[in-house]
Amino acid sequence: MPQPSYTVFSEIYDMVMRDVDYVRWAQYVLKLAAKYRFSTERILNLACGSGALELQLAPRGCRLTGLDSSEAMLEKARAKMAEHGLTVDFHLGDMRKFKLNGTFPLVLCLYDSINYLLSEEDVARCFTAVAQHLSPGGGFIFDITTEYNIMANFSNFTFAENFERFAYIWENSYNLGSKICTSDVTVFLPDESGRYFTRTTERHRQKIYPQRTIQNLLRETGFSLEAAYDGMTLEAPGRQTERIHFVCRR
Ligand SMILES: C[S@@+](CC[C@H](N)C(=O)[O-])C[C@H]1O[C@@H](n2cnc3c(N)ncnc32)[C@H](O)[C@@H]1O
Incomplete structure (x- = not known):
């Protein structure tokens, strides 16, 4: 969720x-x-x-x-x-x-x-x-x-970066009917031990x-x-x- x-x-x-x-x-x-x-x-x-x-x-x-x-x-x-x-x-x-x-x-x-x-x-x-x-x-x-920006740069585009301290995956989809761009951003951050990463996904919704x-x-x-x-x-x-x-x- x-x-x-x-x-x-x-x-x-x-x-x-x-x-x-x-x-x-x-x-x-x-x-x-x-x-x-x-x-x-x-x-x-x-x-x-x-x-x-x-x-x-x-x-x-x-x-x-x-x-x-x-x-x-x-x-x-x-x-x-x-x-x-x-x-x-x-x-x-x-x-x-x-x-x-x-x-x-x-x-x-x-x-x-x-x-x-x-x-x-x-x-x-x-x-x-x-x-x-x-x-x-x-x-x-x-x-x-x-909408031009969403179609040219976000719709069905996934961005990801892998840093020393954290990583993320940012997945985008655009619904032409509802005009809503949904972005699921999954973030990997080190836990307290620093040996493992916790993975958390949050959802962004933006309307055009x-x-x-x-x-x-x-x-x-x-x-x-x-x-x-x-x-x-x-x-x-x-x-x-x-x-x-x-x-x-x-
Ligand atoms: C793309 S960020 C832009 C932040 C900042 N203006 C900047 O230029 O870096 C969008 C911001 O909108 C805030 N936000 C979204 N919905 C909001 C609402 N209904 N009321 C107040 N802030 C909201 C988010 O928490 C987030 O910080």
């Missing part, structure tokens, strides 16, 4: 994602914030994961609040901030129904995290909760992964939404769309766009 997502995977997440360029991602977000005149003084980062973006943004003078539904990922994020002497306010919570004190001029939700919401109702719930936490005129920047659906949901939840961009560019999304960044205003 697979475990829920981001339990054991949290142990290896940073290594598996070691090639993700969070420096560039942080710069891109700051560039969008400047372009659309959103203050970056206080930022709420939904689905913050292990704090990789916080590590880039906190030293630049942004006051960050991170929220994630995985305690294991938050533990990694807290440890990372402590190691770098940074202060970030982390909360365990569900991005579909969270309640934090105060409002923020900017809310982020990056790296395909919205795709973890498996129905339009859940996406709308998340957008509504975001709207309730935004200052008037505040910005919401998030991304989604596209057309750009139009997301834009309709934004409108229905009171956002105005400023722009939708292909990846980390300022170009409009095209047929081979792997990730779309949305910039919205409340």
Whole structure:
């Protein structure tokens, strides 16, 4: 029976994602914030994961609040901030129904995290909760992964790596009918003796939404769309766009 997502995977997440360029991602977000005149003084980062973006943004003078539904990922994020002497306010919570004190001029939700919401109702719930936490005129920047990306890079693809300390196998399948990509991640970690490995599988499910659906949901939840961009560019999304960044205003 697979475990829920981001339990054991949290142990290896940073290594598996070691090639993700969070420096560039942080710069891109700051560039969008400047372009659309959103203050970056206080930022709420939904689905913050292990704090990789916080590590880039906190030293630049942004006051960050991170929220994630995985305690294991938050533990990694807290440890990372402590190691770098940074202060970030982390909360365990569900991005579909969270309640934090105060409002923020900017809310982020990056790296395909919205795709973890498996129905339009859940996406709308998340957008509504975001709207309730935004200052008037505040910005919401998030991304989604596209069907093109899933078909080109994930559907029926298996990734595996064998490190000295651990190994993993990441098996992906995509259902064109339900638009759900299921990823079973099997992680082999050393047990306490260090002589044996324990094997744990966790299941991730992500849903693909057309750009139009997301834009309709934004409108229905009171956002105005400023722009939708292909990846980390300022170009409009095209047929081979792997990730779309949305910039919205409340
Ligand atoms: C692909 S990771 C991205 C993490 C981080 N944004 C990054 O860029 O590394 C997806 C994250 O979404 C979180 N997540 C999934 N569903 C969530 C929900 N309903 N509420 C809050 N966090 C959620 C997971 O726990 C995980 O940390």
